[in-house]
Amino acid sequence: MPPNGTITAVLGPTNTGKTHYAIERMLAHRTGVIGLPLRLLAREVYDRIVAIRGPSVVALVTGEERIVPDRAAYWVCTVEAMPTDIGADFLAVDEIQLCADPERGHVFTDRLLHARGLHETLFMGADTMRSAIAAMEPRAQFMRRERFSQLVYSGSKKISRMPGRSAIVGFSVDNVYAIAELIRRQKGGCAVVMGALSPRTRNAQVELYQNGDVEYLVATDAIGMGLNLDVKHVAFSSLTKFDGRRMRNLAPNELAQIAGRAGRYMTDGSFGVTGEAPPLDEEVVEAITEHRFTPIRKLQWRNSGLDFGSADRLIGSLEANTQDEWLMRTRESDDLAALKTLAADVTLSGQIRNARDVRLLWDVCRIPDFRGISASEHAGLLERIFGFLRDVGRVPDDWMARQIKRIDRTDGEIDALSKRLAYIRTWTYVAQRKGWVDDERHWRGATRAVEDRLSDALHTALTRRFVDRRTSVLLRRLKQKEGLVADVNDKGEVMVEGEFVGRLEGFRFRQDKSNTPDEAKTLRQASLQALKPEFHLRADRFYNAPDTEIDYTEQGGLMWGEHAVGKLVKGAEPLKPRVEAFVDEEAGSDVTEKVTRRLQHFIDRKIATLFEPLLAMSRDEALTGLARGFAFQMVEALGVLPRDAVAQDVKALDQEARGALRKHGIRFGQFTIFMPLLLKPAPTRLRLVLWSLDRGLDEFPESPPPGLVTIPSPQDAPDGYATMAGYRAAGQRAIRIDMLERLADQLRPEDSRGGFEAKADMLSITGMTLEQFADLMQGLGYRAEKGERTKVKAVDQTIPTDEGVAHEDVVPPIQPGDENADTPVFDVAQQIEPGAVTEQPEAPAPADVPEEVAEIPDAGEAPISEEPAQPQDEVPVDKVSDEETPIGTAPDADLAGPEQEVFYTFTWRGNRNNARGNARRGGGAGGEGQGRGPKGGGKGKAGGKPKGGKRVPREANSGGGRSFEARPPRKEKAIDPDNPFAAALMGLKDKK
Numbered sequence: 001m002p003p004n005g006t007i008t009a010v011l012g013p014t015n016t017g018k019t020h021y022a023i024e025r026m027l028a029h030r031t032g033v034i035g036l037p038l039r040l041l042a043r044e045v046y047d048r049i050v051a052i053r054g055p056s057v058v059a060l061v062t063g064e065e066r067i068v069p070d071r072a073a074y075w076v077c078t079v080e081a082m083p084t085d086i087g088a089d090f091l092a093v094d095e096i097q098l099c100a101d102p103e104r105g106h107v108f109t110d111r112l113l114h115a116r117g118l119h120e121t122l123f124m125g126a127d128t129m130r131s132a133i134a135a136m137e138p139r140a141q142f143m144r145r146e147r148f149s150q151l152v153y154s155g156s157k158k159i160s161r162m163p164g165r166s167a168i169v170g171f172s173v174d175n176v177y178a179i180a181e182l183i184r185r186q187k188g189g190c191a192v193v194m195g196a197l198s199p200r201t202r203n204a205q206v207e208l209y210q211n212g213d214v215e216y217l218v219a220t221d222a223i224g225m226g227l228n229l230d231v232k233h234v235a236f237s238s239l240t241k242f243d244g245r246r247m248r249n250l251a252p253n254e255l256a257q258i259a260g261r262a263g264r265y266m267t268d269g270s271f272g273v274t275g276e277a278p279p280l281d282e283e284v285v286e287a288i289t290e291h292r293f294t295p296i297r298k299l300q301w302r303n304s305g306l307d308f309g310s311a312d313r314l315i316g317s318l319e320a321n322t323q324d325e326w327l328m329r330t331r332e333s334d335d336l337a338a339l340k341t342l343a344a345d346v347t348l349s350g351q352i353r354n355a356r357d358v359r360l361l362w363d364v365c366r367i368p369d370f371r372g373i374s375a376s377e378h379a380g381l382l383e384r385i386f387g388f389l390r391d392v393g394r395v396p397d398d399w400m401a402r403q404i405k406r407i408d409r410t411d412g413e414i415d416a417l418s419k420r421l422a423y424i425r426t427w428t429y430v431a432q433r434k435g436w437v438d439d440e441r442h443w444r445g446a447t448r449a450v451e452d453r454l455s456d457a458l459h460t461a462l463t464r465r466f467v468d469r470r471t472s473v474l475l476r477r478l479k480q481k482e483g484l485v486a487d488v489n490d491k492g493e494v495m496v497e498g499e500f501v502g503r504l505e506g507f508r509f510r511q512d513k514s515n516t517p518d519e520a521k522t523l524r525q526a527s528l529q530a531l532k533p534e535f536h537l538r539a540d541r542f543y544n545a546p547d548t549e550i551d552y553t554e555q556g557g558l559m560w561g562e563h564a565v566g567k568l569v570k571g572a573e574p575l576k577p578r579v580e581a582f583v584d585e586e587a588g589s590d591v592t593e594k595v596t597r598r599l600q601h602f603i604d605r606k607i608a609t610l611f612e613p614l615l616a617m618s619r620d621e622a623l624t625g626l627a628r629g630f631a632f633q634m635v636e637a638l639g640v641l642p643r644d645a646v647a648q649d650v651k652a653l654d655q656e657a658r659g660a661l662r663k664h665g666i667r668f669g670q671f672t673i674f675m676p677l678l679l680k681p682a683p684t685r686l687r688l689v690l691w692s693l694d695r696g697l698d699e700f701p702e703s704p705p706p707g708l709v710t711i712p713s714p715q716d717a718p719d720g721y722a723t724m725a726g727y728r729a730a731g732q733r734a735i736r737i738d739m740l741e742r743l744a745d746q747l748r749p750e751d752s753r754g755g756f757e758a759k760a761d762m763l764s765i766t767g768m769t770l771e772q773f774a775d776l777m778q779g780l781g782y783r784a785e786k787g788e789r790t791k792v793k794a795v796d797q798t799i800p801t802d803e804g805v806a807h808e809d810v811v812p813p814i815q816p817g818d819e820n821a822d823t824p825v826f827d828v829a830q831q832i833e834p835g836a837v838t839e840q841p842e843a844p845a846p847a848d849v850p851e852e853v854a855e856i857p858d859a860g861e862a863p864i865s866e867e868p869a870q871p872q873d874e875v876p877v878d879k880v881s882d883e884e885t886p887i888g889t890a891p892d893a894d895l896a897g898p899e900q901e902v903f904y905t906f907t908w909r910g911n912r913n914n915a916r917g918n919a920r921r922g923g924g925a926g927g928e929g930q931g932r933g934p935k936g937g938g939k940g941k942a943g944g945k946p947k948g949g950k951r952v953p954r955e956a957n958s959g960g961g962r963s964f965e966a967r968p969p970r971k972e973k974a975i976d977p978d979n980p981f982a983a984a985l986m987g988l989k990d991k992k
Contacts, residue, residue, distance in 0.1 A: 006120050007137055009096070011127040012145035013291040014224075014260025015269075018124040021145075022092040023049065025122060026074060032090035033075040035082035035111060037098055037225045039064070043199040044228070046076040063368060064428040064451075065199075066444065080107050084115045091117035095225055096125035097253075097296065099132065103244060105300025106330040112136055114304070128253055128296045135326050136299075149263040153285045154272040157235060160186050164215040165232040167223060168274060169258055171241035177414075179237055179275070180218045180466040189214045189467030195222035198421055200455035205462060214467055224258035234262040235274040245331075252284050253293040301327035306362070308355040311343035314362060334378075338365040341379040348383060351390065361386055363433070370425040385430065395430060395437050403427055408450045410457035414465060417458040424451050469499065488534055492563075494527065501527045506563035507535060507542075507583040507595055528586040535587035539594045550602045554702045556689055558599050566599045574638060574694040575607055575615070607690075610683040613675055614639045617664040627657035634666065638687045639678035640723055640737070643671055669741040671728060679726045679738055681706035691724045701725075709767045710735045710776075730779030733772065739765055752782070752908040774904045782906045790898040 010018050023045065026032035036042040039062045046060045046067075059072035061081045075083060079093060093115065099108040112123065113136060123133060123140070133140050159182050162168070168183070168190075170176040176192060183190040191209040193202055209217045210230060221241070223229065236255070240247050263269025271288070273279060280288075287293055301324075307317040318336050321329055342348055342361060352358060364386045369378045388395045404427055407420045424447060430436055431443040463469075487495045492503045502511040509531060511524055542560060551559045558566040558579060566581040579599040583592040608615060617623070618635045630649055634641060643650065650668065653661075658668065665675045678687065685703045692700035701721050704711045713729045714721050727734035735743070743765050750756040758773055766773060774784040 007140045016145035029089040031088040034092040035079040037095040092122040096123040099299040106302035154270040167217040190216035193219040198455040204459040234271040237275040252287045256288040298328045300330040308358040506565040539591040639675045672737040731775035755905040755907045791901040
């Protein structure tokens with residue numbers, strides 16, 4: 001080295017610009033070499049110099065990468081790979097304090113002792129190396145550089161409270177992955193940086209962090225070696241690490257090297273601990289913040305004067321000791337261990353004949369154990385490679401191709417890709433050695449291509465696992481305070497900045513369930529901010545939507561299309577329910593009020609439309625007195641009142657009051673007082689909802705299917721449900737109240753004391769079998785006696801005609817209800833289809849029937865339904881019980897004798913004191929005060945006159961009974977004295 005060459009040690013803490021200063025000094029010379037501690041850092045410096053001087057004059061040499069242009073003037077290398085014999089004008093070694101590292105320290109010590117530039121030499125590192133450098137190189141000059149920014153200690157922080165632009169440091173792959181997974185769940189994602197990553201993967205991950213896609217970086221202590229990142233805070237997840245031999249505590253200077261990555265240039269930084277790491281001692285914190293550490297007293301050293309006479313002599317030279325008090329022989333390294341293993345192989349040792357073979361063996365043993373499987377596996381691979389190089393002079397192309405082909409796969413997860421990436425580094429190293437393969441350019445390109453593919457796949461896998469792209473994108477846009485753009489398609493899928501985040505159901509945002517709870521909180525915040533304009537637009541569309549797009553459910557829900565937008569809640573009156581809108585709080589009060597107002601308008605109009613007769617009656621000022629009070633009762637009962645519940649009020653109504661109520665459509669039936677229009681399916685469905693709301697039920701009973709005359713009696717239903725549904729329970733089935741009144745009209749002329757049988761019209765109205773009808777009648781208060789008799793068949797007669805041609809004429813069977821019939825007949829097998837309603841001739845009510853009973857629709861009136869009647873439960877012919885034998889079912893009818901038929905005789909149960917109660921439960925065929933007991937009377941004795949009533953003869957009653965009317969007497973009109981007939985009329989009265 002020329003005596004005028006300068007040696008300078010540029011020392012100081014991190015963020016002092018030492019590496020930047022070295023690059024400037026190197027470019028000031030014609031040629032230069034710089035050695036860096038990591039392949040990743042070497043690539044970063046190479047890219048910076050290429051950007052300044054161009055790729056044609058810049059070389060990159062690492063263990064697995066070699067880019068050497070023909071006119072290379074500036075060499076960027078790892079410390080192990082840097083050339084020391086090319087006579088460069090400038091030479092620099094970064095992180096010189098690694099001379100004390102147990103594994104790699106001997107390489108840095110060798111560069112400190114022997115590597116020099118022709119004109120200038122720089123050693124950059126920590127101030128702890130001042131004494132050691134001064135002892136090793138007395139001519140060295142020292143330059144102290146101070147940190148540009150302050151570094152402060154912030155104590156312990158949970159991951160959930162970690163500030164943005166933070167780096168969390170772990171000291172094992174498992175620890176790094178666990179932290180990254182936790183950050184993904186809580187913070188949306190992070191980038192991962194480890195020394196084992198390829199430069200391509202590492203750069204891609206760093207780019208995620210640097211451009212703001214993620215706010216957090218999880219890394220090993222590799223970031224402490226000069227990687228320049230925009231980090232504001234460094235958190236240690238552990239204070240111990242495995243150094244290859246044992247677990248040990250990190251020294252303060254090691255902690256400072258990593259913590260110093262916080263803060264860039266003039267920006268202050270902070271450091272602390274997280275997870276299970278204990279807080280740092282005050283002494284350690286003070287040492288880090290004040291940059292005062294124990295000076296290094298021992299440097300790792302290994303003899304560089306090697307003896308290649310034989311394998312044993314080479315091993316002996318590598319294990320030589322030193323007498324220098326500053327140097328300490330390094331522990332056995334991986335390359336020396338591999339050399340000892342191969343030298344101990346008798347077969348292999350016999351093939352080593354000269355110094356050339358020994359040197360070749362040592363070069364092979366220096367192949368790093370990238371795979372890390374086991375020492376024996378690694379030694380076996382080295383032996384194979386050495387055999388090829390010694391015997392053939394190169395590694396065979398076909399064998400090399402097979403090794404690479406097995407690795408060239410991009411499927412699998414992170415672990416599998418990481419292993420393949422480690423494996424390809426072995427063959428990349430082999431391809432970089434000069435003279436080891438035939439076509440160096442081809443194999444360097446091939447191995448580089450495989451490494452790039454694996455690197456890209458690993459980056460994708462890391463990003464997929466540890467970055468929630470949707471959350472990270474939204475957070476970045478929020479941080480930049482840009483307006484987020486939300487788009488909702490016709491399926492309700494919400495896309496924010498092109499990322500699917502969930503669905504908008506009505507006015508509630510349903511987030512994608514693939515996120516964890518911690519992720520969901522952050523994502524929801526960003527999504528709802530983007531959805532605010534959409535909420536207002538949707539509220540406007542909803543407010544202007546027609547009522548046909550809105551509906552209510554039988555559980556009180558309010559729907560807009562297929563989405564729930566609110567629910568009904570109890571109001572001050574049954575017909576005035578309130579609404580509660582389903583709107584996310586983040587949508588704002590304006591949206592909530594608009595949706596609520598529109599829903600209230602809808603339900604108010606729906607009630608006004610379906611209950612128009614009821615509401616019109618309540619607003620009729622012509623109704624006064626008892627009539628007005630009764631109208632209010634009807635409104636409170638939603639248009640359907642059991643008559644026995646208001647019997648006294650009905651009696652109190654005079655004919656004028658009743659007439660006024662009838663004008664509004666009220667029917668005074670024998671069992672129920674109702675408005676026929678309100679029994680249709682639509683009003684019934686809404687009535688049940690309003691009734692359930694008013695009762696405060698947790699679960700609303702549903703309305704029966706429309707069009708059914710009878711349904712199974714409701715089980716476990718709330719009291720009053722059958723009435724609100726428009727039915728009256730009688731036995732095992734319930735019958736629709738309007739059809740019950742028609743049935744009562746047919747039962748009225750029957751002899752309930754002497755007994756009567758069912759007519760075809762009765763079964764036709766109910767759509768029941770005879771057995772079912774008998775059960776219904778018992779539920780209405782009748783006794784049903786079952787019997788059998790010989791079926792009466794029609795008699796065939798031949799009647800000659802004038803032309804002499806005989807005609808068969810069938811004698812018409814006796815019709816049910818015929819007064820001249822001795823035995824009414826009804827053939828079950830020939831009855832009308834269940835559920836069907838036949839048209840009957842309209843007949844006027846008997847003259848002696850009370851007015852309120854006479855108004856009940858007769859059998860000829862169509863059932864109240866918006867849909868066709870549905871069939872009732874049928875009794876299959878092949879399942880008729882033994883007691884019930886329909887005609888024509890006996891296979892041996894001719895042998896068994898005359899066919900038998902089943903019939904029922906119905907009589908009133910006869911308990912006079914119970915008659916009224918039975919009528920209330922559905923018994924009694926008469927109207928109010930007209931129920932026919934066994935003796936044909938109502939509430940009075942046979943042939944008697946009830947109190948307050950008047951006797952009305954019933955000639956049409958074949959049983960000879962009488963009916964009575966309990967209505968108030970008609971008011972007699974006052975006689976006009978000016979009437980010419982007044983005097984005659986008064987005279988007639990006086991005679992009476």
